[in-house]
Amino acid sequence: xxxxxxxxxxxLLSEISEMxxxxxxxxxxxxxEAYVRLSEAGFERAALALAKxxxxxxxxxxxxxxxxxDGFTLFYAFKQAGRAPVLVLVREAGREEKVSSVxxxxxxxxxxxxxxxxxxxxxxxxxxxxxxxxxxxxxxxGFHPLRKAFKNGPLPLRETEAGTTKVGSNEARTTKVGSNEAGAAEAGAAEAGAAEAGTTKVGSNExxxxEVGKPGEEYRxxxxxxxxxxxxxxxxxxxxxxxxxxFRFSVIGEPIFSLExxxxxxxxxxxxxxxxxxxxxCVALAEAISGDESAANAVGFCTAxxxxxxxxxxxxxxxxxxxxxxxxxxxxxxxxxxxxAVDVGFSLVASPFLILREEMFRQNEKLTGSRxxxxxMMPGGLKKDIPYSAxxxxxxxxxxxxxxxxxxxxxxxxxxxxxxxxxxxxxxxKGLVVPLNLTGPLAKASGCPADTRLNRPYGxxxxxxxxxxxxxxxxxxxxxxxxxxxxxxxLKLIDRLLEEMPEGPVFAGNTLAEGEEAGPGSLSTxxxxxDSGTSSTSGISGYALTLVEAPRGxxxxxxxxxxxxxxxxxxxxxxxxxxxxxxxxxxxxxxPDFPVINKSLNMSYAGTDL
Amino acid sequence: MNTSxxxxxxxxxxxxxxxxSLYMALIRKVKAQAQGRKGPGxxxxxxxxxxLMHKEVIYSPVSSGIMRFTxxxxxxxxxxxxxxxxxxxxxxxxxxxxxxxxFLYLLALERFFTALxxxxxxSAFGGMGSSRSMSLAAVIEPTMVVAFAALAFVLKSxxxxxxxxLTAGSLLPVSPTLVLVSISLFIIxxxxxxxxxxxxxxxxxxLTMINEAMVLEQSGKNLALLELAHALKQLxxxxxxxxxxxxxxxxxxxxxxxxxxSALSFLLKAGALAVVIGLFESSLAKMRLFRLPAFxxxxxxxxxxxxxxxxxx
Numbered sequence: 001x002x003x004x005x006x007x008x009x010x011x012l013l014s015e016i017s018e019m020x021x022x023x024x025x026x027x028x029x030x031x032x033e034a035y036v037r038l039s040e041a042g043f044e045r046a047a048l049a050l051a052k053x054x055x056x057x058x059x060x061x062x063x064x065x066x067x068x069x070d071g072f073t074l075f076y077a078f079k080q081a082g083r084a085p086v087l088v089l090v091r092e093a094g095r096e097e098k099v100s101s102v103x104x105x106x107x108x109x110x111x112x113x114x115x116x117x118x119x120x121x122x123x124x125x126x127x128x129x130x131x132x133x134x135x136x137x138x139x140x141x142g143f144h145p146l147r148k149a150f151k152n153g154p155l156p157l158r159e160t161e162a163g164t165t166k167v168g169s170n171e172a173r174t175t176k177v178g179s180n181e182a183g184a185a186e187a188g189a190a191e192a193g194a195a196e197a198g199t200t201k202v203g204s205n206e207x208x209x210x211e212v213g214k215p216g217e218e219y220r221x222x223x224x225x226x227x228x229x230x231x232x233x234x235x236x237x238x239x240x241x242x243x244x245x246x247f248r249f250s251v252i253g254e255p256i257f258s259l260e261x262x263x264x265x266x267x268x269x270x271x272x273x274x275x276x277x278x279x280x281x282c283v284a285l286a287e288a289i290s291g292d293e294s295a296a297n298a299v300g301f302c303t304a305x306x307x308x309x310x311x312x313x314x315x316x317x318x319x320x321x322x323x324x325x326x327x328x329x330x331x332x333x334x335x336x337x338x339x340x341a342v343d344v345g346f347s348l349v350a351s352p353f354l355i356l357r358e359e360m361f362r363q364n365e366k367l368t369g370s371r372x373x374x375x376x377m378m379p380g381g382l383k384k385d386i387p388y389s390a391x392x393x394x395x396x397x398x399x400x401x402x403x404x405x406x407x408x409x410x411x412x413x414x415x416x417x418x419x420x421x422x423x424x425x426x427x428x429x430k431g432l433v434v435p436l437n438l439t440g441p442l443a444k445a446s447g448c449p450a451d452t453r454l455n456r457p458y459g460x461x462x463x464x465x466x467x468x469x470x471x472x473x474x475x476x477x478x479x480x481x482x483x484x485x486x487x488x489x490x491l492k493l494i495d496r497l498l499e500e501m502p503e504g505p506v507f508a509g510n511t512l513a514e515g516e517e518a519g520p521g522s523l524s525t526x527x528x529x530x531d532s533g534t535s536s537t538s539g540i541s542g543y544a545l546t547l548v549e550a551p552r553g554x555x556x557x558x559x560x561x562x563x564x565x566x567x568x569x570x571x572x573x574x575x576x577x578x579x580x581x582x583x584x585x586x587x588x589x590x591x592p593d594f595p596v597i598n599k600s601l602n603m604s605y606a607g608t609d610l
Numbered sequence: 611m612n613t614s615x616x617x618x619x620x621x622x623x624x625x626x627x628x629x630x631s632l633y634m635a636l637i638r639k640v641k642a643q644a645q646g647r648k649g650p651g652x653x654x655x656x657x658x659x660x661x662l663m664h665k666e667v668i669y670s671p672v673s674s675g676i677m678r679f680t681x682x683x684x685x686x687x688x689x690x691x692x693x694x695x696x697x698x699x700x701x702x703x704x705x706x707x708x709x710x711x712x713f714l715y716l717l718a719l720e721r722f723f724t725a726l727x728x729x730x731x732x733s734a735f736g737g738m739g740s741s742r743s744m745s746l747a748a749v750i751e752p753t754m755v756v757a758f759a760a761l762a763f764v765l766k767s768x769x770x771x772x773x774x775x776l777t778a779g780s781l782l783p784v785s786p787t788l789v790l791v792s793i794s795l796f797i798i799x800x801x802x803x804x805x806x807x808x809x810x811x812x813x814x815x816x817l818t819m820i821n822e823a824m825v826l827e828q829s830g831k832n833l834a835l836l837e838l839a840h841a842l843k844q845l846x847x848x849x850x851x852x853x854x855x856x857x858x859x860x861x862x863x864x865x866x867x868x869x870x871x872s873a874l875s876f877l878l879k880a881g882a883l884a885v886v887i888g889l890f891e892s893s894l895a896k897m898r899l900f901r902l903p904a905f906x907x908x909x910x911x912x913x914x915x916x917x918x919x920x921x922x923x
Binding site for chain 1: 641644645647690734738742806807810813814815817818835892893894895896897898899900901914
């Protein structure tokens, strides 16, 4: 197995040197991930060649002061469908703040680049879309929260809005708040003394006050004109209990001619919050990324830390993690199956799925103490073992569950009115999957057998693989069937895992100290960790990337540790890429079908807006 | 005017107004039970009305008088309609009351002002609802005309009071063709009250709404009046259907005992119909918007068939 993996990565590296005609500088290589630095010309040749060979750009992120570098370093993660290794091209942007865009070759790069631009202030030349992404107009110009110079804290936004004067020159500028110019000028004069350097761009905290009164760039939606074309703005506040998102439809009558989505209304700054924290503290942050992907994101983060630090994970912990991940998948997908039926007004079909989902939440609580499976994961294993009595209950629970589920699904599939609504609605073409880096049930329903558990097994999935489920239609009905298949496969997987559950510890550092209460909790980097745990992260520097298959698709986690503390934590959830599919899926459909298309894709708003 | 009609004019609208909300709640209850939920109590619809009456009314700054008077106009139109459909007893005909054509126009008036009201607030959803409602009205209105024409053909009158005087009290439909007309009337009832598979009254998804979208901007007392008008419309259409297919218990005499029997039997029959509607709604997904005319065509077909049978048989 390892030999083969090593060959995979060697093959990939030799491909790269063929593509670029230069010998790549290998910064770091593991069995299934390699960090490669190329010359600028080599990078551009490589990007073109990778796009031609159907590689997806699965992630693009930036780090400041990476290893020995001083400026910004960009990481382009590429992966080819069906192959395990991830190729990360490392590109130094230095302090120039200008690099060329790859969005022409990799459409998925567009959002990535806009995200980096907002976070770090790098400009991507040649990009077809240079609007802001997660920083809306309310953020001042020149504010880039992920720069190290910005110390996390409140932004003086109120004052900024009121002011109209450019620091130093004292020239009155016209802004939206024209009425209180006099007061604003005073405010500006007062601040002039406080902040001298008017043009500095680096110290972001000051930038907020320097660029007084400059409202953020105006966000322009695509303008489509023509006879009978009109726009329907929907959101960001919706009826019902859902998250905020703005949808701008251009329609001719009922058929949708174009859709533009705008998200990121609730930016929480998770990546910034992670900076400087110990890995064990960060697990809670990872769990907070998206409610029904808590376990997946926690495992993604923990695995990344374990890989970076070389912490072994006991077999039992791996297997229990897989059980929890599959439980999460089942309850999440049950919600989708119910939601899709509700959105076509068929509550009778939806209700058994909702009942099963609630029963699962109760099982989750018995197993872990949390309905959303939170508070279990930690780097090196699990925080606590799952009691034998609760595990034993699972098999009979799922036997009954499976019968109810099958009869509920049968009822859905035997309703012609439901099928009529689902079939041919909201087609995602197969050709979109690679360029937009679509993953999860969405990609599977469009004919791509993309599953990280199969293609790049992690944890217990090396031994317990789920069966594949693929449909070719790409429509809502295909996604409905794929999601039901996924649930069935997860149930089988849970069954096998329970049968072959190994005994032993659930935390690597805890092998000899079973009696000690403090055991696993002592992962913190501070001096208080008195144990001689073999798996401590303290003082270690390193970085690693992991991919996990969350219910919605592949999530990417990249952790860079500096002296045992998280220096940069990057998460790219499946939703971040999958959201872009909706703009294509709705074309030609009618407006009343949008809700069911949206629900069938079921992307997370929170998972996109970190 | 005769004393029988005066008594009817007092009792029938009052009875209809009081009973209307009960069936909104009952249908909701049946649907909830079908889904395995308990559902709200039968008086919830009344509590909701009381709550709305006490709430503040908020108008969009771009709205005109239409938003303000439509609720009153709609309820008034439906109250007049309630003089046309005998529920407590069938009075002796008086003037134009009971005329089928006036009845249909009163319903059209209500629909027209509801659609205007949707446009008036200037929100994206209201306009969408109005445009959908009007496009569909172009199909359902001729269907309604044909269905009521079929009813008139079978019962040999253009006056609802005369028609139902003919059917009143019989255990079975007086003519087998009335069964066909009843299918049409049931579809019209579903369409006119915005129920599944045409429109989902329980949805929060504005983009899929038809009826609800038009009253989305209404609030407080105005919303209460519109909801009451809607419930009244449902009750009256239920009344037409019940008097056509199952007129047992309905009396033509205006004495206290007969009125009580009529009213009580109507309450029971309407309860049974509400259960049927609730189960029907539960058994279907909402149809695609552009497939709805096919559903209306079924009503059209059964009514046209009735007319053909009546003419040639």
